[in-house]
Amino acid sequence: MFVFVLSKDKRPLSPCHQARARKLLKEGKAAVYRKYPFTIILKEEVNPSKPQPCRIKLDPGAKVTGIALIQGDRMIFGAELEHRGFRIKDSLESRRQLRRGRRGRKTRYRKPRFLNRTRPKGWLPPSLQSRVENINTWVNRLRKLCPVDSISVELVRFDTQQLENPEISGVEYQQGTLCGYEVREYLLEKYHRTCQYCGAKEVPFEIEHIVPKSKGGSDRVSNLTLSCHKCNQKKGNRSVEEFLKGKPEVLKRVKANAKKPLRDAAAVNAARWAVFNRLKASGLEVEAGSGGLTKFNRTKHELPKTHWLDAACVGKSTPSKLRMLVQKPLKIKATGHGTRQMCRTNKYGFPTRYVPHKKDVKGFQTGDIVKAVVTKGKKTGIYVGRVAVRSTGSFNISTAKGVIQGINHKYCRQIHKKDGYSYAT
Template structure:
């Protein structure tokens, strides 16, 4: 649990059992419901020894993982796990619909200004609103964590894979970067993204994939990325040491596509990694120590600790580490829901207003999106219902809980837990620990083994 001193300054997190004892003894009060934060009434930072925590970030397209952990000599112990669900797809769809309406309006025979298409410039570093939302949402939660916990450092994935580790140039961080297991992970992550996690010859996906040399090494082929492709076990064994031109002689169209894709760089990676680079720049501006790593290193770390694949566990394994001793059993899922709309009408399919909403959003002291707890003593809805509320002018509210939506609860039974902040909160158990698997073999792992 997050802990604040009597003046609101962050202290080291504590165990939930200790937080319950402090609350029961009257030494602390609830500062925030979700995430749960307590504030001590008899302690200040000057009276305490604060060791500090670190934050790991695994940026993603739909989900971003955040992990709060302590580090003791390279061994990390997870304290808190958050999965941030973005709404970038909803923003993109809204903007696409808006653009379609504007194009349609310009094409009609109406009196309006002439279209202006060529006089708009974008500033350097511009990101589309759907991508900017991911950066701003992640930074918002980093700022919250720094208010609730003494964050001493931040670790973030800046790229999915480190392209420098794939080249044959000078090593960047020692011999293991070019000859160790980390280089093999970088190569695998790059090829999985480049070939769409499917066999280049038959298109099979969801099966073990091998690294295949288009021009076999026994005939002078190299380990360069442009000479590597993914192949399922059957295609890999069928091709064996045959050059790809001979193997696909009867399928010239497929041969031309594979050769073109093998030589082309992974252009989509630049667009995907743009958000990560923008996030890194904003994190650097906060003044906190920020260390960066690649997704290949994260995958290699997970293979050493035997952790399963999840966004929060990836965040815990970002960067250089010796081991992970523990991680939380529960993940707080934070879903970006927005803060409502400014429009006070609803339209029909022709665009005419069909419903007028009240001018005020607050009813009986509650607003849609507030986190509430309703205790209904009798009737069909008897019980305790905790979740987000949707207010109505009649004073009969709907509450969305983890089990569904309960409709028609009177405002007299509703108690406010936390004001709406644009996010919805749920929890789910962390992915179970899987059996530890041996790391990829030394020498980069460019052999006929499954990925």
């Protein structure tokens, strides 16, 4: 992976190879500026030559967003950003249940309040808004670390207009080599890459008509499902009722899934519009692509399906020959900046303990990434991970192998300040 480089006055320069970065650090011409993503800052002034611009490519997802940096025809940085939207939803749901239980115990006779509260224009649920803010945060961070002049983002996962009307015309990619990619991508997402008849996974899938075309079935997405080759051949041109006569539960599930509206696709697209508008506000050129075009580019370059490689293939700006200079992505996980809750409760909502007002303990905060070198005792060793501080000065460190408890602060050295994210390579 390439290393980000800043000038002496913190201007972003072209990223360099890690071997060159090691040489600059060894000769004392540069110093470490950030640990994640790894960035160095030069100690001497350099010629103000204009660096080669980079393009940020984004593949927003419900759980993970892929990030890629493209410089010319080279991919120089890749990352996968794991969101915390579902954890936010669970926390809000838990708080809501505790609040409702408390109101039932304390104010059971209070009259209901009139529902006169309105939501502002552009409001998103906190779980989706968190994803938008995470993406915007990392775009701004990368802009400070490398010369970015444009952004590509997968705006719509599915083209719902083409899904409803396969004969639509007037859009270039729908009439060219991408014909059918949108429908296939939607079906793979809707049915979780599973054969709807036998439940097979990780096999080549075929698009199957629930009502055969020979019996009046259409190409609408509501009449399409996923099937493995064996089930597709076995069903032939029989109706689904005839094929699944001895499996009433499977028949009921197939019909129920087929009637599901495009609500899921619309929800994903709504969040992506919020991401798109936030990126447009940055003032950079923003290119929008679709999920079908991303899959076409990835197949063309013969790349495996991962979030960060999907990001590298977003949009028409994807070069015809893409040189992959990144072996593995940086794993980024959104952890948040803590909580404002000053009183911890048990599962029934009753207070159990209180939180100290002071977050800083011995120069450390919960969430800092530290390196602890323990030289004596039962826990002798080297530990690197996120720290959870205690007022006693005895910390817990979350490492890749588990949580190490009771590490004295004297053995700890901060290598990355708390920024709301955890990292892994």
